[in-house]
Amino acid sequence: MAGHDYRFARQGDAFAVEIDGARREVALVTGSHHQQRYWLRSEAGRSLDLLPLDFLLTDGRWVPGPSVFVLPPGVDETGTGGLWNRNCITCHNVAGQPGLDEAKVFSATRVAELGIACEACHGPAAAHVARYQDPVYRYAAHVAARDDAAQIVNPEHLSRRAASAVCGQCHAVFVFKQHERREGSSYRAGGVLDDDRYLVHGGSAALDGAGENPPLPPGFLAQRFWSDGEVRVSGREYSGLVASECYRRGDLSCLDCHSMHASAPDDQLRPDRVGDAACVPCHAAERYGSGHTHHASASEGSRCANCHMPYTTFGLLKSIRTHRISSPSVAVNMTTGRPNACNLCHLDRTLAWTAEHLSSWYGAEPVNLSPEERRVAAALLWLLRGDAGQRALAAASMGWAPAQSAAGTAWMPPYLAGLLDDPYSAVRYNAARALHGLAGYSDLAYDWVGSPAEWQQAQREAIGRWRRSAGAAVSRAELLLPAPGRIDVDAVVALQRERDDRPVMLSE
């Protein structure tokens, strides 16, 4: 792959990879249920090197490492020596210490435990373990249902904000106050998060409790936030939470919706807080019925999260719900480029259509829309002239069942086909996934990490299939399908010429 020969080997409990015949020992793996990254022992101190391949668990295949991120074409991760020691060590291990020495070598890197283990959330536990080795003490605690908070941190017993901070130690955009990264993070569960780091906010107004941002490298904010300060990358949900009114004016905590021990591994939602159940403890269901949603009460349009936590963050090759809880707004969509919740489902509708509904239903202020925004479906604007992040989100939504149900799928194939040779691998991946999910395209030969010639061949095949299918009978002006089987190519090309080709790098 990528001009190199990789062979994987196992000897007892040890794993190794031979790269062009040179054997490297696998020191550890990060990632467990989406994709895995492999870290190799190096000759430079205790520094680990990144294997330039990732294994996608959902697809069951190896792909070039850079292809799993939203990265500008040609940008790769060469020169990753020390990346794990300097960066990943903080959140993919327990109490990591980079141990950078005077010679700028990671000669003294240490961790309490490799991987995300108990003490990451419960703090140092040596005293707890020692105390509970006594069976009499242990059973006395069981019978009395006693929980010795003095000996170990239980996030459920912390204040709600301190409990959220336990998650926020990793699931936030932050920079450490200690630049040299010798000692590692001084935060321990139950402590004060701000002591050793700056929680970075992406907006112009400082959030409650957050001071001004420290000096940041060029592009730091753009790689992580939409222009209004809402986080746009996965794994930084705490940054979204603390910017939400439910947190700022209310008392929402991560543990209101998530559980680490009583949940499915994906999303880790509390079993009793799946769907609207997460919101109704504070927002009475009877107040927010179909009179509020203007959708059938059993429909996806009446689900709280679909409107207030839309899929506007991206990472792990998929769109993920934002954790900044807000209401749909066309005005925000226009100023930030962040797709609004309504059109992420009603992909076939224009921004004007959405603006009218938000105005008549909720009294939203009127917005000034351009002719294209009045005339062309919002999803097509994102797909054809949006930046790579918007294109990836739109393509992902076209594979989302509620959106397919609301917007229909007959018009989608030619537009998804148009993304099969997108310069960004994450866009191609999501377009292919959506296209393969449509009837008649599941067997379309296409490899999103293949060659441009193969991608264009797949495009021609997909469009040919669409023209021969019943789907081509669709004729809707806002979808740039002026007549059955005919695409308004001029309009499509004109929008593509306006495509935002500024490099997008999302640091998930």
Added chain:
Amino acid sequence: MIEDVTRTQAVLVHRHLRTGWAVLFVSAALGLGVETLHAFKIAAYVAVSNETRRLMWTLAHAHGVGLGLINIAFASTVRLQPDAARRRAGVASRCLLASTALIPAGFFLGGCYTYDGDPGLGILLVPVGGLLLLTALGLMVAPLWRRRAAEPASVRPEPNRSRRR
């Protein structure tokens, strides 16, 4: 007196053979039960969070089998070495019977309700049963150990019989 002794031994033999085979039957049924739970991957048994339950019920099964065999061995010993087993056999029998009930039951109950990594309170029966088992074994070992190997009970003249002549 002689008849009482013989009758007592017969009672012990019958009691422990009956107990031993019954416990073997119950333990085999428990083994089949846990294997069925494995076969159908019943979460209440095979889920990672139920490791303690798996361990406890496996131990209940294993100890049940072991104690069933010990009961049969006890009956055989009383039958084959009546003289050696005579002095404290009654006490040993009661201890063994109690441990046969307490140990497997303790493990089983300890697995029915668990506290995370610790078994439920039923496990408290196990150390009690363990002490009783140790007592029973000690009461059996001591007289057998004191006997001379060259003079097994079966070839020695039985005082009761000669007195009758």
